[in-house]
Amino acid sequence: EVQLVESGGGLVQPGESLRLSCAASGFTFSRSYMSWVRQAPGKGLEWVANIKQDGSEKYYVDSVKGRFTISRDNAKNSLFLQMSSLRAEDTAVYYCTTGGYRAWGQGTLVTVSS
Amino acid sequence: DIQMTQSPSSLSASVGDRVTITCRASQSIFNFLNWYQQKPGKAPKLLIFDASNLQSGVPSRFSGSGSGTDFTLTISSLQPEDFATYYCQQSYRTPYPFGQGTKLEI
Numbered sequence: 682e683v684q685l686v687e688s689g690g691g692l693v694q695p696g697e698s699l700r701l702s703c704a705a706s707g708f709t710f711s712r713s714y715m716s717w718v719r720q721a722p723g724k725g726l727e728w729v730a731n732i733k734q735d736g737s738e739k740y741y742v743d744s745v746k747g748r749f750t751i752s753r754d755n756a757k758n759s760l761f762l763q764m765s766s767l768r769a770e771d772t773a774v775y776y777c778t779t780g781g782y783r784a785w786g787q788g789t790l791v792t793v794s795s
Numbered sequence: 796d797i798q799m800t801q802s803p804s805s806l807s808a809s810v811g812d813r814v815t816i817t818c819r820a821s822q823s824i825f826n827f828l829n830w831y832q833q834k835p836g837k838a839p840k841l842l843i844f845d846a847s848n849l850q851s852g853v854p855s856r857f858s859g860s861g862s863g864t865d866f867t868l869t870i871s872s873l874q875p876e877d878f879a880t881y882y883c884q885q886s887y888r889t890p891y892p893f894g895q896g897t898k899l900e901i
Contacts, residue, residue, distance in 0.1 A: 726882055726893040740889040776838055782829060785838035
């Protein structure tokens, strides 16, 4: 069974940093594109970033370019999202999802507030 | 960037109704279009990929059609468990935006 478990969310102040992790199991992680998608409270879904199987290509939505970095460790079946210079508008549930968006984690809540 | 526009934003229907949700892309995305269902407090669930392909395990009352810029999701006979929010998403070119969502209510 495919399983994705996000962690690392929490309450931070504007301008601070946070690192999200996603532990993957039940499939061949190293062969899958991976993505992060977020959802602000009461709002719709927003695609954030994705990363190629070997980490050689990464893409971001404009609103996080230069502030967020997606990465992966295929040896540990893990996906990461390093978030810096956080803003109130980054407050959301962050989901980890596989290539093709067939499997999703339960999400981790990031709250940016003073 | 490609923009996705969904309509309607909300829809009232009854069990047994046939329902259609539309999604329009700002430029051709060929058939690179996904549909998702999301229930409150849960992660999205992939229903349809590549515009018309039913994801494994999804009931056959769900169907998708379209290509280019105009797409539809149809639920042939609404069941109680289908009341949820539905999103389209283009997967042709990054970034991969979602539509704004359609809330299907009783």
